Amino acid sequence: MRHHAEPHLDLTVLDTAALLAIAMRELKAGDGPLGVAPPRATDPVGSWRSADGSVRLDIRTDGTYAGTVAGRKKPAHGTYRLDGSTLTLRDDSGLKTPVTVGQGVLEMAGHRLGPA
Template sequence: MRTPHVDVALFKRIMGGRPAESTRLAAPRVRTAAPVGAWLSEDGAVRLDIFDDGTYDGQVAGRKRHAHGTYTIDGATMTLSDESGLYTAVALGEGELEMAGYRLGPAL
């Protein structure tokens, strides 16, 4: 099985905006289920909708193209696989997600 390549620099360029001050989350608990729901960065620039059917939709303020694809979960990491072929790692923390330097919390 081929290990997915995560091009963080490219993803940061695609995502734009301001990265989080710290990229380290507290030691996450191991997840067995996806964090289904809507997730949003503090500044509202990045939104990630995670669906229970194994798909996701990502949106970035100022970008016309939405990211669509599937995800897999391996312990405390969720890997997004965009339809364009881009793979992105998402750290699953307690009550928050971290993706390419952005911290996302539950959208209310």
């Protein structure tokens, strides 16, 4: 007689959030450790700023952005395109700036921006 073995989890090392995630969905092969889906890149829509406040970027749902950079007289604004984890900003002059989108962080031109 064959037994269908359920995956065994040692629940003594899991915190409340992990236990809730497991309880809310069924474990499936390939989903990542403990059946929790692997993290996805952050949705970049929202306000972002550098830790020192020198760079601020507002990504809007309509495909436009606005930003300020300390020392720059003219504020930046234009459109953007998201392709996987790369956000490409294109300002009104045609200048393109690649931005790497990560978990709760944007990295661009030597600056690391977090949620504002």
